[in-house]
Amino acid sequence: MSSVQRDTKTRILETTLKLLESGDKKVRMSDIAKAVGISRQALYLHYPNRADLLIAATRYLDRVKDADARLAESRAATSGLARLHAYIDAWGGYIPEIHGILSALRAMRDTDAEAAAACDDRMDAMRQGCAAAVRALNADGMLRPDLTEDTATDLLWSILSAEMWEHLVKRCGWTQDAYRAEVTRLADGALIATPQSTP
Amino acid sequence: MSSVQRDTKTRILETTLKLLESGDKKVRMSDIAKAVGISRQALYLHYPNRADLLIAATRYLDRVKDADARLAESRAATSGLARLHAYIDAWGGYIPEIHGILSALRAMRDTDAEAAAACDDRMDAMRQGCAAAVRALNADGMLRPDLTEDTATDLLWSILSAEMWEHLVKRCGWTQDAYRAEVTRLADGALIATPQSTP
DNA sequence: TGTAAACTTGACACTGTGTAAATAGGAAAT
């Protein structure tokens, strides 16, 4: 019973992600159904509502892209600074891949509590990474002395937010490389006691 | 003919703004009508659709809050750095007052072309202010040498974006003062050749 | 052949936006 069903379920998730990623238009349930090649109602046999489908798609994407593994790499860094940079690279590089689904979920925030929860959950997880990087920085004595770890985490969290990426890359048209470079600089300047300069 | 009409029109705008500002919930046409004390259909006699109403409300807010005058103050600053800081103060202080309507318009971006245009228009105007501040900074030789004026403007524009304010103040719970202080620091670190430090 | 799962079609409820028609009340002109 499960093999066919799982195939369709997976096909739905893949199609949903493709539609969300490639297009800037609105993705309706009927759009997804048509793209998958099933009826709109069949969609509801697999996912009870739009929010659940989007959340499932997010989880699927994480699994496929191995988000945890990527972000875990930053934990291996020895110095606090290296760890900060590794985290910026990891998360900053992940944003473009989840941007489509992320903004679809964000658009549902106001109307759907479940979507809002999924959004928050995701952002909170990201904040954990920021907090860890800030702690490592502080342990090395490199955190700007007038910042608490909490405030520093908030700052890094905001700098690395998907909205910031969207603004710089989508709106201003920056390349991913330019984004990475400037955001790293920005974070360094915001968090580090004695700002880095190329020696 | 006009006095009564203008009164109702103004009352609609004021009510709309109040609803948008004070509540985090969704504001429907019927909500506005009920709050004004007229029928939903009477709303359409004054404003043909929701987007037009929101846009009119934005313009009304600008007029009431005298946005131009505030932002113009920053142009009076003598040094580039003073001008940058004056602009950050002016715009950063204006965001909380227009945040409600701004995010309502932003939520309509995907579905309504006119709302998207109004949003872009507003953000572009803000970018002009950023560009002017960056030019003044560059004229003083204080712009980080590896930044073009365009790139620097993009950076400042992103740092001062309403999304950044929302993240730090609404999400992280910062006070407006903390926001102002850290964002100023952030902008300084991002744009200025030799970063400021308290002597 | 029979059964169950996956899927289909068609219909409908609900919300929110926007349109239309028929009507009422008040002000102002004549």
Added chain:
DNA sequence: ATTTCCTATTTACACAGTGTCAAGTTTACA
């Protein structure tokens, strides 16, 4: 005093999109 205009009202409907329901069809497989 009556007509005319303007504002507003009520009722009704069209439309898009989400979500539900019921009855019927295909496919697999035992």
